[in-house]
Amino acid sequence: MSMTACGSGGSSSGGGGGGGGSITMGFSQVGAESGWRTANTKSVQDSAKSAGITLKFSDAQQKQENQIKAIRSYIQQKVDVIAFSPVVESGWDTVLKEAKDAKIPVILTDRAVDSKDTSLYKTFLGSDFVEEGKKAGQWLVNEYKDAKDPVNIVELQGTTGSAPANDRKSGFQEVIGADPKFKIIASQTGDFTRAKGKEVMEAFLKSNPDIDVLYAHNDDMGLGAIEAIEGAGKVPGKDIKIITVDAVKDGMQALADGKINFIVECSPLLGPQLMDLAKKVVKGEQVPTRVVTEETTFTQEQAKQVLSSRQY
Numbered sequence: 001m002s003m004t005a006c007g008s009g010g011s012s013s014g015g016g017g018g019g020g021g022s023i024t025m026g027f028s029q030v031g032a033e034s035g036w037r038t039a040n041t042k043s044v045q046d047s048a049k050s051a052g053i054t055l056k057f058s059d060a061q062q063k064q065e066n067q068i069k070a071i072r073s074y075i076q077q078k079v080d081v082i083a084f085s086p087v088v089e090s091g092w093d094t095v096l097k098e099a100k101d102a103k104i105p106v107i108l109t110d111r112a113v114d115s116k117d118t119s120l121y122k123t124f125l126g127s128d129f130v131e132e133g134k135k136a137g138q139w140l141v142n143e144y145k146d147a148k149d150p151v152n153i154v155e156l157q158g159t160t161g162s163a164p165a166n167d168r169k170s171g172f173q174e175v176i177g178a179d180p181k182f183k184i185i186a187s188q189t190g191d192f193t194r195a196k197g198k199e200v201m202e203a204f205l206k207s208n209p210d211i212d213v214l215y216a217h218n219d220d221m222g223l224g225a226i227e228a229i230e231g232a233g234k235v236p237g238k239d240i241k242i243i244t245v246d247a248v249k250d251g252m253q254a255l256a257d258g259k260i261n262f263i264v265e266c267s268p269l270l271g272p273q274l275m276d277l278a279k280k281v282v283k284g285e286q287v288p289t290r291v292v293t294e295e296t297t298f299t300q301e302q303a304k305q306v307l308s309s310r311q312y
């Protein structure tokens with residue numbers, strides 16, 4: 001776990017402070033597992049600088065125990081506000097109660113927790129992952145509306161136990177489940193990384209000769225799977241249709257090149273809204289319990305049109 005203090009100058013005010021001096025935020029990031037995460041980290045760090053917020057930043061390398069350690073460290077340092085993207089949904093109540101007892105407000109960003117006690121955090125800022133799964137499913141239903149034969153789908157799930165993996169799976173299943181021709185013949189985690197996505201797709205290809213579609217919970221696993229598909233002598237985007245989520249630059253390039261068929265956008269650019277929310281919660285102002293980001297979807301034609309203007 002790497003801990004760095006970065007961001008604008010200014011002294012750190014004590015926990016619950018944020019009076020005249022600049023605000024200090026302790027941020028625990030999931031890791032650096034994907035292009036999306038890299039873009040999200042940049043958005044948080046750049047926005048803290050622009051907002052004049054002193055940022056203490058830690059990378060948990062996708063381990064919950066590292067995030068819990070970082071949050072405890074921020075509590076000891078008496079930061080004014082804690083923000084984090086929980087790598088998995090469960091197991092946060094104890095440390096969030098410690099932050100609440102220390103009177104340090106917590107903001108969830110990107111991923112949610114399944115704590116029943118919603119007083120443990122001030123707000124959630126991020127995407128509706130169920131909606132993202134539904135959008136992916138709806139494209140598939142439209143794409144195969146005239147098909148009579150079974151449509152064999154393999155699924156590369158995100159990190160086990162994470163909100164995006166759970167919700168993108170359930171949203172997708174909710175839409176395709178209405179038609180029995182859609183069959184998910186294999187589903188396994190690729191942990192949101194290219195390497196694991198390639199490895200799992202290689203195994204899928206070995207044990208399933210008739211794959212029609214890949215649904216990958218993020219671009220990076222889809223890009224790894226493309227290497228596996230090409231390695232098996234098949235044509236990605238044609239022999240096997242591919243749907244992914246995120247819309248990072250490399251994914252959009254593959255979409256424009258015809259190797260991916262459809263991408264559901266999930267914006268990593270949460271930094272500006274996060275800093276606005278942080279200033280409000282430190283001042284004790286009311287904030288919405290949930291701030292959902294605006295997102296869209298891309299076809300191959302749309303990717304060709306927007307590729308040069310993408311920010312990440």
Ligand code: GZL
Pocket residue numbers: 033034035036037110111126127164192217218219220245246266
């Ligand atoms: C989604 C985010 C996911 C991305 C992946 O908001 O948590 O984690 O979809 C990233 O690319 O690794």
